[in-house]
Amino acid sequence: MKKEILKKGTMAVLITSIALTAAAHGVPANSALAAETEFTEQQQTVLLNEADVRSFAESFFTDEKLKAWDVPGAIVSVVQNNRIVYQQGFGVADTSLQTPVQPDQTTFRTGSVSKVVTATALMQLVEQGKVSLDAGVNEYLPEPWIAYSEDQPVTIRHLLTHTTGFDGGLDIRPGDIYYTLEDYYDLGSYVKESIPAVVRTPGEVFKYDNFASMLQGFIVEQVSKQSFEDYVQEHIFGPLNMKYSGFRVTSEAAASMATAYMAGGQELPQYSIKPSDHPQGGWYTTAEDAAIFMMVHLNKGSYEGVQILKPETAELMQQYQVYIQPESPVMAFGFEASMFPQYDRGQRVISKGGDTLGFSSAMWLLPEHQIGFFISVNGNNGLVREEFYRDFMSSFIPDISVKKEALETPEAELKIFEGNYMDLRLESWKSKISVAGAGKLAMEDSLYGNIEFIQTGPMTFVDSNGRELVFKANDSGEPQYFKYLNVGYSMRVDEKTYSDVPQDAEYAPFIYTLRDFNVFKEEADVFRPDEAITRGEYLSYFVRLLKLPLSPNPSSFEDTKGHVFEHEIQTGAELGLVNGRSGGSYAPDQALTREEAALMIYRLLKLQGAGVAPGATYNEAPSEWAADAVNMMLYAGFFGPEVTVNDNGQWNYRPHDIMLRKEAAALLATLVQIPQQSSN
Numbered sequence: 001m002k003k004e005i006l007k008k009g010t011m012a013v014l015i016t017s018i019a020l021t022a023a024a025h026g027v028p029a030n031s032a033l034a035a036e037t038e039f040t041e042q043q044q045t046v047l048l049n050e051a052d053v054r055s056f057a058e059s060f061f062t063d064e065k066l067k068a069w070d071v072p073g074a075i076v077s078v079v080q081n082n083r084i085v086y087q088q089g090f091g092v093a094d095t096s097l098q099t100p101v102q103p104d105q106t107t108f109r110t111g112s113v114s115k116v117v118t119a120t121a122l123m124q125l126v127e128q129g130k131v132s133l134d135a136g137v138n139e140y141l142p143e144p145w146i147a148y149s150e151d152q153p154v155t156i157r158h159l160l161t162h163t164t165g166f167d168g169g170l171d172i173r174p175g176d177i178y179y180t181l182e183d184y185y186d187l188g189s190y191v192k193e194s195i196p197a198v199v200r201t202p203g204e205v206f207k208y209d210n211f212a213s214m215l216q217g218f219i220v221e222q223v224s225k226q227s228f229e230d231y232v233q234e235h236i237f238g239p240l241n242m243k244y245s246g247f248r249v250t251s252e253a254a255a256s257m258a259t260a261y262m263a264g265g266q267e268l269p270q271y272s273i274k275p276s277d278h279p280q281g282g283w284y285t286t287a288e289d290a291a292i293f294m295m296v297h298l299n300k301g302s303y304e305g306v307q308i309l310k311p312e313t314a315e316l317m318q319q320y321q322v323y324i325q326p327e328s329p330v331m332a333f334g335f336e337a338s339m340f341p342q343y344d345r346g347q348r349v350i351s352k353g354g355d356t357l358g359f360s361s362a363m364w365l366l367p368e369h370q371i372g373f374f375i376s377v378n379g380n381n382g383l384v385r386e387e388f389y390r391d392f393m394s395s396f397i398p399d400i401s402v403k404k405e406a407l408e409t410p411e412a413e414l415k416i417f418e419g420n421y422m423d424l425r426l427e428s429w430k431s432k433i434s435v436a437g438a439g440k441l442a443m444e445d446s447l448y449g450n451i452e453f454i455q456t457g458p459m460t461f462v463d464s465n466g467r468e469l470v471f472k473a474n475d476s477g478e479p480q481y482f483k484y485l486n487v488g489y490s491m492r493v494d495e496k497t498y499s500d501v502p503q504d505a506e507y508a509p510f511i512y513t514l515r516d517f518n519v520f521k522e523e524a525d526v527f528r529p530d531e532a533i534t535r536g537e538y539l540s541y542f543v544r545l546l547k548l549p550l551s552p553n554p555s556s557f558e559d560t561k562g563h564v565f566e567h568e569i570q571t572g573a574e575l576g577l578v579n580g581r582s583g584g585s586y587a588p589d590q591a592l593t594r595e596e597a598a599l600m601i602y603r604l605l606k607l608q609g610a611g612v613a614p615g616a617t618y619n620e621a622p623s624e625w626a627a628d629a630v631n632m633m634l635y636a637g638f639f640g641p642e643v644t645v646n647d648n649g650q651w652n653y654r655p656h657d658i659m660l661r662k663e664a665a666a667l668l669a670t671l672v673q674i675p676q677q678s679s680n
Contacts, residue, residue, distance in 0.1 A: 046369045046396060053078050053086040056395055060388060061090035070265065071360075071379030073101040073258055075108055076388075077291035078373045082299045087287040093258035093378065095267070103287035107244050107257045108376035110290075110361040111354025114247070114283035115213045117293070119160055119317065119334025120309065121232055122216045126156070127313045130223050133157045140219045142188075145195050154202045159216050160333040161322045162209040162488075165200035168425050171210045171281075173548060174575060175607045176274040177357070181251045183276070187228055190275040191218045194549045205472070205481055206322050206330050207424040207488035210280045217279025228277040239306045240296065242289040247282040248272075257284060258378040260358020268358050281356050287374070290363065294372030298365060318350055318367050324483050325459050328470045335365070342466035343390045346401030355380060364389060366397070404456035408439045414455075417441055417471060417479050421490040428516040428672065431490055433482075441469070448485065498527040505529075506641055507662035510669035517672065519544045522564070529662035536560070536588030538597060538664050539578060540568035545668055546604075548575075557586040577603050595626035595655035597667060601638060602629035619646060622655035630655055633667070640666025 061074050073091035077084060089101030099106075125131040131140065136153030138144040148154050158164045178185075196211055217228045224231045229248040237245045246253055254270040261267055273282065285293075292303055297317065301309030309317075320329035320337060329337040335350040339362060347369075353362040361376035362385040373392060377384050414435045423429035429447050436442035439455040453461035459471040459479070467485065474480040481489040497503070501511050507529055514520065519541045520527070543550070550567040557580050560569045565588055572578050573586075577600045580586045602610075612628055613635035622630040633639055634651055640663050644652045659667075 044398070046371065046398065048078065048080050048085045048371065048396060050086050052396070054088075056392065057086060057088055057090075060391060061088075063091070066091045069377070069379065069381045069384050070261075070263065071377040071381055071384060072261055073106075074375060074377045074384070075101060075103055075106065075287035075290075076373070076375045077103065077287040077294075078371070079291045079295050079298070080369070080371045082295050082303070082370075084288070084291045084295075087291055089287065095259070095261070095265070101258065105244065105256055105286060107253070107284040107286055108361065108378060109257070109260070109356050109359040110283045110285060110363075110376060111281050111356035111359060112210075112213075113352045113354035113361050113363050113374075114279065114281050115354075116334045116352045116363065117232060117236065117247075117283050118213050118216050118220070118228075118279040120297075121220045121228075121236060122156070122160070123313050123317060123333065124235060124309065125220065125223050127310050131156055131219065133160075137215065137219065140222050142222070145192060146198065148198050148202065152202055154198060156216075156219070157321075158202045159212045159219075161206070161331040162212050163203050163206055163322060163331075164209055164212050165198045165202040165204065166196040166207075166209055166211055167199045168196075168207065168427070168547065172273060174546060174604050177271050177608060178274065179269055179271050179609075181249055181254055181270065181272050183272075184248075185274040185276045187214070187218050187221060187275040187277045187279070191215060196549075205424065205489045205491070206324070206483075213280035214275075214278075217277065220279075221277075228279055236308055237289075239308060240292050240303055242285070242292055245283065245285040245289045245293075247278055247284075248276050249282070249284065253284065258359075260356075261379045262358055263380065271357070273356075281354065290374040290376075291372075294363065294365060294374060298367065298370050298372055318365070320350075324470050324472050324481070324489070325457070327457070328460065328468065328483075330483065338364075340386055340389050341468065343393050344401070345393055345397050345399040347393075347397060353382070353385060355382065360385060362389070369397070371397075404460075404462070406439055407455040407457070409455055411435045411438055414439075414441065419479075419492045420495050421482060422493045422516070423486050423488065423490045425486070425488045427518055428513060429486065429490070430516060431482075431484075443469070443484075498523065498525065500526045501529055507666055510640060510666040511662065513669040513672070514541065514545065514665050517545055519668070527661065529660065529665075531661055532591040532658045533661045533664045534589050535578075535586065535592045535596070536563060536565040536569060537661075538592050538659070539572045539600065540565040541664070541668060542577070542600060542604075543568040543571050545672065556580065557584060557588075559585045560588050563588050572600070575604070575607070591658045592664070593655070594653065594657050594659045594663070595622045595630055597659050597664060598622075598629040598633045598638075598655070599626050601667070601671070602632050605632060617648075617650050618655075619650040619652055620654060620656070622653070626655060638667055638670045640670070642666070 057076055072095050073093050075089050077087040079085060087103040089103045089106055091101055093099040093101050093106050126133055133156050136155060138146055146154055154164050220231050221228050249272040259267055296303045296308060297314055300311035301307055301314035317333045320332055322331040323329050332350050335352055338344050338349040339351045339353050347366055349364055349366055351364045359376060359378055360380055360382050363374045365372045375385055375388050418434050421431045432444040434442050436452055441453045441461050443451045451463050453463050453469050455461050461469040469482055469484045471479040472481040481491050483489050496515060501508050511527055548571055551570040551574050553570055555561045555566050555570050556573050560566050569586060569588060613631040616631050616634045630653055642663055
């Protein structure tokens, strides 16, 4: 159990985007074939009453279900026609103290639901004429930090719809989690250190983009001349009397905050995330405050006489802006299209989900019915929100959908969809599409296993659970992207293989896992698996695996200046992963020992608060300075098939040996491997 806690707790902090992207999908429930319809004004509006909603919520959030979901507590609020129909807390905010959840006082972290608040702040400045939707973002930065061409700029509109073309990166970097809550890390410095490259034409594709939302918050700071936290308090939370909401987690704010719990019940101490004003994921709120925020958006920007948005601005934020196909919306401004369209029942839905360490949340608005509902739980389980949405919609919202008929397109015509695709945000998430018969496709997916689809439109297919697979073609009419369960698009790719690493080789899964993370940039046709890895190569692969922004600073080591891995090594040095050697050198081309490799990983784990692993028994002991590191590698399972245990229970780690490239690939790949999930 301790081994699992280390991997799911500490390592989840290191690779949060991976852990929470997977968690957000949960295990799908059954539903009918996907359906579509256009909302008609003649549809009868639903009118909710408190008794029915209360009965529904109390039967949904039972103690037995909370236990089965592995979440201690929950908050829920439902609004309609500018009034709170129902709000409640369930379970406990803290398992040790058994503190009951209070809907009007207990705050929950909302994760990426925060992005809607951030977009609201930015749209306030847009409607005031201080920001233009179609202006290049550099116009609002201290300097032209974003490298784009003047004829194809990254605009404010692109930020709001996550169509920037930015290269991806980890959402939380090593060292970003901190527990000294009165410390402050400013937003501007963090943004400047994290500038991504523009790798696709802005506006071409949707890719969920935490940096885009963080940059929105910084632009709010720049234009308003206030910190982001001060701005939202003065212009959103304060006027609306959302007195328990904020973005900066101080000791005072943490006093009313539910405790975060990871898988298996691991409790996290109250924490904050750099930057301290965290526009992309820092909003904490109560059920009551969330209800007020929903009512503002449903009531044309107004609540109890307080107008924070013009009616036309509030309406604009609810309009779909990005579609992968005309009948398949993806994004509005800040809001997204429905998280689970298979349960929409033909209704127009805008939503936003969020996951952060120890919390999962979601918000939905049905503008035609003036209905909004919000939930949050203090545990990472995206299944809760999917089941809540499914059951709420089927309980209260009429089904006006029209069933899509299956197509019988000949197999030969479906060949254009075949190929390998890579998720743009989570590069190790690969899908192979093949034809499975007339009007049918099959997918081999690295996260969800094998899935079959039937065709319901020229670019649309649906699985047995009603979830749509929708393609987008390039200028030549060939399918180039798809969207399925991922929060962004997947792109067609050519799989790179190495002639000296057969697919059935023992270390092939590890090597190709790192390839999928775009770790290898210097390798061409061969990988050289049995050669020694150098100190520079290993640190470079590690930094790339974590998607760390490279340090722009000059090298700290004389012998790495001008080296091919200079910036990766400097990044590692600034994080404290390496210290260099006497005389100011690093020896980047010297072969790496296995205990040196363990020490770099351990130093990163220590940054995230990892403790000391139990001592292991060896047939060859590591050096004293590396003992804790090697113990941790064995305790956590961070090693390849070369590490064995003899009949006497002694580990054969070979700490003083040179590490081979294939062994390094195995060690690094075990940090980030995602287990397959069944599609059933």
